[in-house]
Amino acid sequence: MTTLIQEVEPEPDSTLKRWILSDRGATLTAAFLFLVMWQLLTLFAPRVPNPWAVVKIMWIELSGGDYGSVRKGEFWNHYAATLQRYAYGLAIGFTAGVLVGALIGASNIARALISDTVLVLLALPAFVWAFLTTMWFGIGWQAPVLTVAFTAFPFVAVNVAQGVRAITPDLRHMSTAFGVTSVKRFRHLILAGITGYVFAGLRFAMIVSWNGVLLSEWFNGQVGVGFRTRFWFDANRYPGFLGWVISFIIFVVALDRLVLTKLQARAFRWRNSGDELDKDLLATVG
Amino acid sequence: MAKVTVSKLAKLFPPPVKGGDVVRAITNIDFEVDGNVFVSIVGPSGCGKSTLLNILSGVDTPTSGSVTVTEAGKPAKLGYVFQDARLLPWRSVMDNMMYVRDDDSEESVANAAKYLSMVGLDHTHEMFPGQLSGGMQQRVGIARAFSVEPDLLLMDEPFSHLDAMTARSLRDHLQELWSRTRKTVLFVTHDVMEAVQLSDRIIVLAPGGVIYDDLSIDLPHPRKASDPKVATLQAEILGQFENMQVPAVQ
Numbered sequence: 001m002t003t004l005i006q007e008v009e010p011e012p013d014s015t016l017k018r019w020i021l022s023d024r025g026a027t028l029t030a031a032f033l034f035l036v037m038w039q040l041l042t043l044f045a046p047r048v049p050n051p052w053a054v055v056k057i058m059w060i061e062l063s064g065g066d067y068g069s070v071r072k073g074e075f076w077n078h079y080a081a082t083l084q085r086y087a088y089g090l091a092i093g094f095t096a097g098v099l100v101g102a103l104i105g106a107s108n109i110a111r112a113l114i115s116d117t118v119l120v121l122l123a124l125p126a127f128v129w130a131f132l133t134t135m136w137f138g139i140g141w142q143a144p145v146l147t148v149a150f151t152a153f154p155f156v157a158v159n160v161a162q163g164v165r166a167i168t169p170d171l172r173h174m175s176t177a178f179g180v181t182s183v184k185r186f187r188h189l190i191l192a193g194i195t196g197y198v199f200a201g202l203r204f205a206m207i208v209s210w211n212g213v214l215l216s217e218w219f220n221g222q223v224g225v226g227f228r229t230r231f232w233f234d235a236n237r238y239p240g241f242l243g244w245v246i247s248f249i250i251f252v253v254a255l256d257r258l259v260l261t262k263l264q265a266r267a268f269r270w271r272n273s274g275d276e277l278d279k280d281l282l283a284t285v286g
Numbered sequence: 287m288a289k290v291t292v293s294k295l296a297k298l299f300p301p302p303v304k305g306g307d308v309v310r311a312i313t314n315i316d317f318e319v320d321g322n323v324f325v326s327i328v329g330p331s332g333c334g335k336s337t338l339l340n341i342l343s344g345v346d347t348p349t350s351g352s353v354t355v356t357e358a359g360k361p362a363k364l365g366y367v368f369q370d371a372r373l374l375p376w377r378s379v380m381d382n383m384m385y386v387r388d389d390d391s392e393e394s395v396a397n398a399a400k401y402l403s404m405v406g407l408d409h410t411h412e413m414f415p416g417q418l419s420g421g422m423q424q425r426v427g428i429a430r431a432f433s434v435e436p437d438l439l440l441m442d443e444p445f446s447h448l449d450a451m452t453a454r455s456l457r458d459h460l461q462e463l464w465s466r467t468r469k470t471v472l473f474v475t476h477d478v479m480e481a482v483q484l485s486d487r488i489i490v491l492a493p494g495g496v497i498y499d500d501l502s503i504d505l506p507h508p509r510k511a512s513d514p515k516v517a518t519l520q521a522e523i524l525g526q527f528e529n530m531q532v533p534a535v536q
Contacts, residue, residue: 170372177343177366178386178434188385192376270376270414 049239058243061228082225082248085141086213089148093205096149097156098198104157105164115161121154126212134219144216144224151212152205159204163197164190196271199264203256210252214245288355288362288438288470290319290342295351297337297495311337312495314351319487322468326481326488334495335474339366339440342472357437365436365469367444371423373415373430380411383430401433402426404466405459421452425459432463441473445480454511457483461508478527482520483509490527499526 019025035051042050061075100118103110129150133143167189175185217226225248232240293316299309312334319325327335340346342353343366355362373382383398384390402408405425415423424444431439444460445453461484464471475481481488485503492498501523509516 170368170370171374173340173345174366174368174372175385176345177364177440179364180386184385188374188377188381192374196376270416 047238049242053239054243054246057232057237057239058247061240061243078224078228081221081223082144082213082217085144085217085224086148086210089145089209089213090152090202090205092145092149093152093209094156094202097153097201097205098160100153101157101160101201102164102194104161111161118154118157121150122158124150126151126209127215130212130215130219133216139220139222143220144213144226147212147216148209151209155204155208156198156201159197159201160194163194166197167193196264196268199260199267203260203264206252206256206260210248214248287321288319288357289321290317290438290470290472291352291354292317292338292342293352295338295341295353296349297334297341297346298349310494312341312348315491315495315497317489317497317500319470319472322470323486324464324471324473324484326473326475326485327491328475328478328481328488329491329498330476330493333491333493335476335491336369336442337495338491339442339472339474342438343440355438362437363434365431365434365439367424367427367431367439367441369443369446371415371420371427373423373426375415378412378414379407379418379426382415382426383433386430386434398429398433401429404432404463405429419452421448421456424448424452424456428456428460428463432467432469435467436469439469439471441471443475444473446476453480457511458508460484465507478523479511479516479520482516482523483511483513488523 013021020029038048038051042048100114104115104118105111126147129147130143133146133150137143137146171189171193175189180189213224214226214229217224218230221227221230225244229241229244232238232244295312295315296310297312299311301308311332315338327338329335337346341348342355343364355364357363373379374385377385379402380395380398383402384395387394387398399408399411402411405428407422407425407429410418410422410426415426418426424447428444431441445456448456457480464484473481473484482503488499488501488503489497490499490501503519505513505515505519
């Protein structure tokens with residue numbers, strides 16, 4: 001029996017569907033749906049501030065005014081204090097993570113001794129460090145800085161260790177066989193080999209440690225985004241509370257999307273290059 | 287024109303399991319290679335062929351005996367083509383070529399480009415290894431080894447991971463390159479046909495890492511795999527292998 005199947009030319013997707021399925025379209029659509037759901041939620045939960053109230057209070061915080069006794073420019077003072085602590089903490093955690101990660105990746109003894117400890121640290125949430133550092137150091141800059149450092153450290157270490165292990169003995173043997181100098185090996189074999197993993201570790205570290213700095217400032221700060229968040233919470237003004245938290249989330253996400261993701265994609269472009277196998281070239285050169 | 291002297295060379299590896307016997311990869315072998323010749327080392331898997339090249343290149347150390355690789359009395363410069371290409375995946379093809387070279391001058395870059403061109407990879411300089419097929423990667427490996435202009439070129443089953451068509455094409459590329467450069471080559475393979483097609487001399491290793499035979503191939507280069515003389519010689523050598531009796535270890 002012969003079945004005749006008539007060929008039907010598929011119709012092209014509509015412009016709207018194509019836009020929604022694009023990266024930018026999907027991101028904007030998701031943001032719009034989130035705002036709609038947030039607005040709907042405020043109808044049923046009166047204590048949840050609506051998006052407009054949050055924007056309004058953050059505008060006052062930003063531009064100055066009499067709401068909450070905020071002077072003009074104070075927004076940036078709080079932000080600068082938090083960012084400074086965040087940056088110092090990340091720098092300490094990152095440096096320690098790279099060193100320990102390189103050690104774990106390169107030495108079996110170090111891996112046996114340290115890797116379990118790093119895994120335990122990986123499982124500790126930022127708020128535990130915020131509590132501990134506040135108990136250890138009291139009120140001051142040390143607690144938020146070290147909270148970020150302790151939270152960031154294991155994420156960097158694990159990724160760097162993975163990167164070092166990706167440099168196979170075969171590549172090291174090849175370098176030995178060709179008599180490649182130590183300087184070249186460090187630059188092209190080790191440094192270039194782990195760069196992508198370092199960025200991956202830094203991204204994870206940034207994303208998981210931002211709440212650590214806010215929590216720590218909440219507990220013991222005199223200034224900072226966390227302190228300001230608590231100020232509005234204590235004042236029973238939830239738009240301010242939510243506005244400060246959201247503003248910092250936006251900052252971290254923007255930093256990740258606009259800077260780190262691009263740097264990581266650049267550092268890892270060799271890994272994705274196999275997906276774009278140049279078939280024309282293969283056909284040309286066999 | 288490199289000179290290779292292997293004297294009473296032995297390599298033992300620790301037992302793979304507790305209480306087992308040591309693994310005898312190479313057992314007291316002696317041979318010499320002198321001049322611009324293409325020498326193949328043939329033998330079944332596990333007879334110490336790759337171990338021998340690793341010792342010659344300094345990647346591994348012998349248990350006893352000695353190897354010397356010299357060029358006019360000085361340590362010789364080595365090139366190495368491995369079973370897999372062993373390219374740095376995060377560096378472009380040209381960067382991989384430059385990685386093993388002594389200087390980054392324009393002349394050096396031009397020289398590297400020349401060897402890439404010889405293996406038909408003119409348009410791949412900025413590509414990453416992941417964008418190339420296995421055969422193309424191996425061609426980069428061959429170009430890289432030749433481009434350092436070695437006194438001695440070590441090749442460890444360079445075509446064993448490739449399909450038959452690609453391997454055949456690369457053998458032709460290799461013969462052409464060798465005809466132009468006339469380097470001293472030590473070529474490890476388990477493929478007798480390949481050895482007969484490429485070599486001036488074949489050293490046969492038997493299990494346990496002992497020399498079973500040392501043959502001269504007196505046919506003009508370049509040779510085609512389809513050449514009846516190559517096929518006849520290959521059949522003769524394979525016939526000898528069927529009667530292979532491993533000499534007693536001393």
